[in-house]
Amino acid sequence: MRDYGDDVLSGDWRAVGRTVVTERHAELDLVVELPxxxxxxxxxxxxxxxxxxxxxxxxxxxxxHGRVRVFPLGAGFLVDGEPVRLIARVVTAAPxxxxxxxxxxxxVADAPxxxxxxxxxxxxxxxxxxxxxxxxxxxxxxEGVVVEQLEGVDHLAEMLVEFGPANGRRVGVLVxxxxxxxxxTRLAEEALARVxxxxxxxxxxxxxxxxxxxxPAVVGIEAWPxxxxxxxxxxxxxxxxxxxxxxxxxxxxxxxxxxxxxRSYADLEPALLGRxxxxxDFVTAE
Numbered sequence: 224m225r226d227y228g229d230d231v232l233s234g235d236w237r238a239v240g241r242t243v244v245t246e247r248h249a250e251l252d253l254v255v256e257l258p259x260x261x262x263x264x265x266x267x268x269x270x271x272x273x274x275x276x277x278x279x280x281x282x283x284x285x286x287x288h289g290r291v292r293v294f295p296l297g298a299g300f301l302v303d304g305e306p307v308r309l310i311a312r313v314v315t316a317a318p319x320x321x322x323x324x325x326x327x328x329x330x331v332a333d334a335p336x337x338x339x340x341x342x343x344x345x346x347x348x349x350x351x352x353x354x355x356x357x358x359x360x361x362x363x364x365x366e367g368v369v370v371e372q373l374e375g376v377d378h379l380a381e382m383l384v385e386f387g388p389a390n391g392r393r394v395g396v397l398v399x400x401x402x403x404x405x406x407x408t409r410l411a412e413e414a415l416a417r418v419x420x421x422x423x424x425x426x427x428x429x430x431x432x433x434x435x436x437x438x439p440a441v442v443g444i445e446a447w448p449x450x451x452x453x454x455x456x457x458x459x460x461x462x463x464x465x466x467x468x469x470x471x472x473x474x475x476x477x478x479x480x481x482x483x484x485x486r487s488y489a490d491l492e493p494a495l496l497g498r499x500x501x502x503x504d505f506v507t508a509e
Contacts, residue, residue, distance in 0.1 A: 244298055247307040249274050249282045255309065256301040257284075257294065277311050324361040325487045326500075337367030342393040342506035344370045345382070350478055351397065351433045358488055359499060366507050376407050379425075380414035388422035395502030401427020424505045426498045432456045434481055436495040441484045 247253070257270040270292060272284030277296070285291045294300075298308045322330040344363075346352050352370050356363070363370065373379060376398050388394050398407045411425040430436050434457070435447045450459030461468030461477045468474065488496055 244306045244308050246310050247300075247302055248312040249277045249296060249309045250312070251275065253302065255282070255284055256304075257299070258301055280311075282309055324359075325357065326359045326362050327488050328362050330361065331365055337365060339369050340367045340506065341391060342368065342395075343386070344368055344395045344397065344502050344506055345373050345379075346370060346397045347373050347376060347399050348433075350482075351399070354433055354436070354482060354485070354491075355397075355499060357482065357485060358491065359503065362503065366503065368503065368506055376410050379410060380417055383414050383418045383423065388418050390422065393422045393424070393506045393508075395506045396423065396425040397498060397502060398425060398427035399433060400429065400431050402429050424502060426501055428492070428495045428498055430492070430494070432460075433495075434460060434478070436492050437481055437485055438490055438492055441490045442481055443484075 249255075251274055253274045255272060255274060270284065270286065272286040272290075272292065274282055275285045275291060276283035280296055281293050282296050283291055283293050296309045296311060298306070300307050300309050322332070324330050344355075346355060349372060352372050355370055373382065373396070376396075379396065383394065386392075386394060396411070398411060400407050402408070407427060415423060415425065428436055431450070439446050444464065448460055448463035450456050450463065457474045457477070458468050461474060466473070466477050466480075468477070484490065
């Protein structure tokens with residue numbers, strides 16, 4: 224008997240002779256052939272062109288003579304002699320979230336710095352100014368607010384008198400160790416009595432120094448050490464933490480170490496956050 228091989232009814236006998244059509248994205252510059260009776264109907268055959276555009280369910284093909292014809296996406300095309308079903312590439316936009324500044328405000332992209340206002344925010348020293356700039360710098364530039372140093376609240380009265388606060392020329396002052404009965408509160412009261420206090424806002428945080436406004440966990444400690452009042456705070460803090468502390472350079476390095484850990488408002492104590500926001504609102508109010 225002749226050997227007929229395997230059972231002819233085994234496998235998918237219905238697929239025998241069927242042309243497998245694969246899907247192909249209609250990418251720009253993809254060369255596509257439209258055979259006789261292709262996607263455009265009986266009168267559209269014999270056209271070969273490159274994809275130049277895909278829109279509204281159609282593909283635009285340009286031939287070598289620069290002629291452009293439009294055909295519906297789908298089956299009936301050839302690529303490299305193989306039948307394909309042209310489909311549009313679906314581009315899924317990545318979910319976007321508005322960027323925020325270090326202070327938590329929504330960032331304004333490519334916004335130029337505003338011309339400086341006449342109003343000012345004053346802080347006690349350089350470290351205060353650096354920390355405020357680090358966290359609120361983007362907001363301050365957008366609002367046109369300049370931060371200046373007092374070099375100690377002892378100079379507040381004379382600086383206010385010289386500045387001359389007035390309508391549209393406000394001053395917001397951030398003071399360290401702002402607690403009832405402190406030297407700082409007394410000096411602020413005396414200074415306000417010498418000018419139009421309606422245009423001045425003095426607020427403060429309870430910390431002896433701006434260093435303590437940085438959350439201890441950010442620095443890798445459980446709590447800021449208690450420094451005797453008779454000892455310089457920065458020197459005593461460095462000594463208690465086992466950091467170099469004897470020279471100005473040692474203390475400057477300690478501050479850079481602390482400030483270098485701050486990435487955003489989340490790394491600061493709430494008692495400072497609220498006061499700075501309050502000052503910004505005050506000096507930018509119309």
